[in-house]
Amino acid sequence: IEEALLFEVGRHDVTGVDLDEPVAFAPRLGKLARTSAIDLPGLSEPEAMRHYVRLSQKNYAIDSGLYPLGSCTMKHNPRLNEKVARLGGFGDIHPLQPLSTVSGAVELMAELGRWLIEMTGMTSVALSPKAGAHGELCGMMAIKAAIAARGEARDIVLVPESAHGTNPATAALIGFKVVTVPARPDGTVDPAAVKALLSPQVAAIMLTNPNTCGLFERDVVEIAAAIHAAGAYFYCDGANFNAIVGKAKVGELGVDAMHINLHKTFSTPHGGGGPGAGPVVFSERLAAFAPLPFVRIDADGPVLVEDEAALKSGEQPFGRMVAFHGQMGMFVRAVSYMLSHGADGLQQASEDAVLNANYVRAGLRDVMSQPSGDRTCMHEVLFDDHFLDGTGVTTLDFAKAMIDEGYHPMTMYFPLVVHGAMLIEPTESESKASLDLFIATLRHLVMRAKAGDVERFREAPRFAPRRRLDETRAARAPKLKWERPQPLSEAAE
Amino acid sequence: IEEALLFEVGRHDVTGVDLDEPVAFAPRLGKLARTSAIDLPGLSEPEAMRHYVRLSQKNYAIDSGLYPLGSCTMKHNPRLNEKVARLGGFGDIHPLQPLSTVSGAVELMAELGRWLIEMTGMTSVALSPKAGAHGELCGMMAIKAAIAARGEARDIVLVPESAHGTNPATAALIGFKVVTVPARPDGTVDPAAVKALLSPQVAAIMLTNPNTCGLFERDVVEIAAAIHAAGAYFYCDGANFNAIVGKAKVGELGVDAMHINLHKTFSTPHGGGGPGAGPVVFSERLAAFAPLPFVRIDADGPVLVEDEAALKSGEQPFGRMVAFHGQMGMFVRAVSYMLSHGADGLQQASEDAVLNANYVRAGLRDVMSQPSGDRTCMHEVLFDDHFLDGTGVTTLDFAKAMIDEGYHPMTMYFPLVVHGAMLIEPTESESKASLDLFIATLRHLVMRAKAGDVERFREAPRFAPRRRLDETRAARAPKLKWERPQPLSEAAE
Amino acid sequence: MRYLPHSEADRAAMLATIGVGSIDDLFSDIPANLRVHGLDLPHAAGELSVERTLGRLAAKNVPASTVPFFVGAGAYKHHVPATVDHLIQRSEFLTSYTPYQPEITQGTLQYLFEFQTQVAHLTGMEVANASMYDGSTATAEAVLMAHRVTRRKKAVLSGGLHPHYRAVVETTSAMASDLVEALPADPDAAEDILARIDAETSCVVVQSPSFYGHLIDLAPIAARAHEVGALLIAVVTEVVSLGLVESPGAQGADIVVGEGQSIGNALSFGGPYVGLFAARAKHVRQMPGRLCGETVDAEGRRGFVLTLSTREQHIRRDKATSNICTNSGLCALAFTIHMTLLGEAGLTRLARINHANAVKLAESLGELPGVTLLNDSFFNEFTLRLPDDAASVVEALAAKGILGGVPVSRLEPGNAALANLLLVASTEMNTDEDRAAFVAALKEVLA
């Protein structure tokens, strides 16, 4: 079933919202009243409902199947969290209404901070960053501010090869030079390599731990010590924090700043690409530089500090990341998730996530290949494409064939350090039965590939709303919005 | 994608609801404490979510496409109505909490009654019946009570051939004998035929108007007069009331009782087979017999009359249809729908429903056949299978082929008076573009049938979650619940 | 109007295609003198306006969740997981019709099959149908079914049966000219129903826990009924009790009917609810209502269909087992999802919490001066005899912000012997603070 674009079926005189025309009044628009039409077609409510329901039916979702995107943490999104985020007292309050009318909201922010600080063993938290990459920016800005406060001018940031693209992009955005740290054969960072790169120009290292190969950086404490000894800071990318909640505190590993993707670790829904939320926790060394606004716990309760005028001695915020106070809607969902799990449940979730990844590893290790041999992984397991050698099937083909079996593909070609990488993160939400079926399906696909059934893979997906899409064509002459098939003047004739 | 039964994937020790075990206490169950296991497997929340989401994806729905089931009125279900029905003050009140704490609920019932009475031109209303057939039962009980109150013992009910099955079933349920009134060639009721059947034994006629052939009974006033002259009552099946809201008042047509399907005319969702709500409006002649409970408008506002002790002189309820007060959840939705439309919108909806049915008629009249020629219909248009003569394609085949084109079939083989009936009710929710596509699709199917493409029809549906199902096998040795594949004792070994 | 897709241009174009001059031409079958031109009702209103109007009405009511709440008597306040309400609002469930086209309604059909299995297991019966309107109408239908099975016409109703259920059975039976022998209200569980069962009896209708909260031993009643060829119809208005109490099936019931609202469904001032209906397999062809059965499709894959429809009105017309058509599909779905989330482990624990809370409350209230607990046994509801008129006490409690139960006189008006009786229910919703507040308030009111 094809679904037209709204611009092809909507009409300019149709509306799905009933409003009464205001009684006559004297407009105060000056000379800036709109004179041209906007060109926004409308749909009646039943048409709009059907249009978007049918669009939704072309989507894959965690609610409809396993979504093993490594590093993306697609796990169950409890509907309790959606419900509480919509309580009037959270969803229907304005960021600038008097603080006396939002004390519960400030308490909730304080509660979120309390949990994040305890889970990470850090000192302070900035809640306002709007997503993971924004949190990285926040953390790196704090580092830059701290260095400036010391009167230094360090401009190099070390980033391992296996890092998410956001890491170097973030560092570059605020003027740091990125120096790449080569990986060891197993994808982890070698402390010796780090030490070799350290200098008085080095501001920080950005490290993901567990890393993007699904491995815990064994030498993280040694690396942290070296970094600190060189007068630099340790930024940790917290995208994979979900593997170690309740198992290790990053503060004790020597981390100075880490963002936490509430939409990964604490399961606020990804929503097809956001919104997320990326609070950042800071060590003692960086705590003072957290941006405005922040929640301070005073003697008589939590206080929302919005501007410089309200600062206490020692507080040196580096500035402001966003208008208002951050992703309140996500804060509520995350707190609901945390309260539901409790300390015990959070730890169990980490354990089950790691258990599931290793179970997938165990189920596939004899038929798929791992870049650094069969070893225990954390919450995601990394395969490479060696097992496809000689079959004529590529990593991409293999992934697309999974679609025909009813699965979303895993993360492909990332991390970059591994050729033909396939990164599988099942998450703790999957039952054993679900994993058994997934493993059996992948084993079957491997057998088909090795049996020479290449067409099945090259042609995949065949049972999806679309076959493979021509991305080159899309990029060559970008069509980024709907264009009327012919000029209005002609159509009107 | 296949989805297992919950009994095949659930486990007895898994739960998706976290509850704390109560502290020790002395049970008061006497000797009736349960000793045997219940055999109810559980699923964790993510498993349950996915299970039911995937089941839902095997369903067709009005939100995903045109649902032209004649006589069923599948139209848009506004989500505003779902929202207001869930307000704490409606969804979270108990039917037996003190009346002083539910005055708004009683007002809402009074408001619903006011609208229904004004729209129908009747005298009183019984809100408690739980669905259309239950409303029929209520109406016929009132008629029986009224006859008894007159000291008479009439036991015959006249029912046209074209009636819904619920009509004769209802009459029979409370001891009436059903006598069938033959239809005129065009499916309408001949007043002469009715008069010929009238006698002092006749208690009532049950007439659907507009009737199940989609036609307004032209001679309804004459029939009503004859019925009344014979000392009998006129029950109107209100399933098709949606065609005439704001266009005609049934009270003025001589109707004594009519149920109103809130889930048809006023769009409370069908929910895969309910819940519905079937309030009954009564004429002056029957008003006194309305069952308990009912809402009386006293000088100081509406009062919920729950029992005989609260009756005023002249009120002679025939008894009680249900525990408590009826389908409050549906009442709220219906009132929301009525307030949204207003008098003008309700009339427009009737007009658009009739317009749409006639537009479908106009679009198909040259390629499909109508049992009584091409004439104006009301909200639904009736075709028969003559146009398939000689093609080898049956009505059923034709309907199933619609599934492969992305449509829900129309009502088939009903009304019974027409051979190979196909009853199409598009409803007012469909846009012109939607109807144009529907018409084009049916025209295409007719051409394929006439072109001898019989296989396509016999094999249909091919693009559905299931091919045709073996109903005979289901009925021959009914499997009505899941049975463990082998005895527990063996499985445990 | 936001729900109507046509523009005026659309309408004009469509009328032209049809070949009529105006919309009125399509209504020409309605005699001109009977055409309505405008209703005496308000005009269309936008969404914001409707929300405000209904919000004002809703605000006049006191929601159960906002106060200490102890009201039961056939409808119970339980916590329903957010997942349930989310799932039943999915378009594909909410806006689908009765599954007449099984190829494209396997979702509905499979959950009905799961529902039937859950209900059969809970009640200890062999088959269950796809739901009835509610517990009271299910009971009336059960009596009619018993009449068909036994070819007798007399039902004996226990005095522990919910008074509304009794009234529904009596109304239906009176209309159908069947006989009903209803025993007097039985707050002490002292009636001798065995003595009322004779060779004329088609069925005995017994509720357990009874309206007054007593757990009734059904086995001897079943035995006596079976001796004389009658059926035992067991009624359960609080389905959570089945987590902790022996199933009616295990005690010999022939038909079990019940109210399923407690699982998955809101209080909603009395409806929509979901009637449960289960029976012995041998009587299946006399059952009312929809049945979903397993079969295979043309490719041999398992699938589900509505079956045994030759019992039903749309086929059988005046010979049908019932006139029911629309039932409680979506409420049954809510029941099934909530029950699936609970599972056996969750349901039995939920039942234990309910029972524990009720026991604690009964013990506290029973100690108040002048208050007597009438129950030896109970599940989550019990009856107190107060020193005063219970209706007045309940109003006095409501004025203190506590919804403290149902005065029996609300359902049995005019019976002086029952005027001081108060039904009190306690579920997992009640906290220690709720209980303490109730005890303190009742003490004050009675002082």
Added chain:
Amino acid sequence: MRYLPHSEADRAAMLATIGVGSIDDLFSDIPANLRVHGLDLPHAAGELSVERTLGRLAAKNVPASTVPFFVGAGAYKHHVPATVDHLIQRSEFLTSYTPYQPEITQGTLQYLFEFQTQVAHLTGMEVANASMYDGSTATAEAVLMAHRVTRRKKAVLSGGLHPHYRAVVETTSAMASDLVEALPADPDAAEDILARIDAETSCVVVQSPSFYGHLIDLAPIAARAHEVGALLIAVVTEVVSLGLVESPGAQGADIVVGEGQSIGNALSFGGPYVGLFAARAKHVRQMPGRLCGETVDAEGRRGFVLTLSTREQHIRRDKATSNICTNSGLCALAFTIHMTLLGEAGLTRLARINHANAVKLAESLGELPGVTLLNDSFFNEFTLRLPDDAASVVEALAAKGILGGVPVSRLEPGNAALANLLLVASTEMNTDEDRAAFVAALKEVLA
């Protein structure tokens, strides 16, 4: 724990399959001395308990819908149709990821394409991206983009720019060592920004309606900017205004950024919101954020994909146009659905209602003794000069149950000249009664 599917037996079986003795063996890479054994946080809680805990916190806040509400300053209370929230909660939208696999995410991709088209039309621009975090970060990204396009480093910010937006731009620019010339707060729309534009200028950032509500004529600013080779970045914090006010594109803007919260999205104490970002087509390869483009699949059918990703961090890494990854997909969906429901007819009428309400309110309030309306022109928000400190007045109004606007000092603390200024917004939510109550209360407070 209800979200974790494994039973203990499952876990044991899985460990055995993996070949380790205990779960701890899987965490052996974490140095033993750094393993955590228990957090100082509460234990797991059931759904009812969590709902109650959070319900108590929520109850301490005053929801906008429950009082006469006139707060704006960059976030606006509008009515969102129930359809919007229903649709965005559909599993297939809510629980899907960024559409990296276009074959099975056409739903997300098509609505993003619709969103981009709507934003482009609204702003009068040629291309729009698939959303930013919010209006403030979109503004900061626009400045960075202008620097890339012009290869200059100095941004000039109007004194009518929202102070938080200014702060975000200043913070980012300071960190990137770019220059910012921010004009002083301009409550009277009297600044001479043309004089500040010179050959060093990369971009001029002008908000209209301004923070203080004034409609700013962008055309002369655009002309001056273009003369010197700079870009005009127009900022719109109330997108509903575009229904009634000439688009920035028509006035010559090169980049238009805005806050889309007003359409489809809840206030939610400031987030999540949705940033709008539109530009001239010639600059598209310098845009930040996701772009969705049209293409065809292997069978030639139209389909959509994320495109021009060579601009992005996951490909370009430290050479990317932005570090943005996750954006505001679901908020963009809410925007698109609400805008689709409105259509041109609905949006323009909504804008007229907003403007009418604000005009009526401004006229009433402006007549109060000692109160001065600073605006000649405005859309749905304006600035009053009060005889007293505005922050105290707002608190006094709140004590009377009226949320009467934002004191400018909340965002511009420490500037005595601004201390008495009050920003007041009025939308379609305000009734005549709301307005009357506000006027009366303000009169009392000022008396």
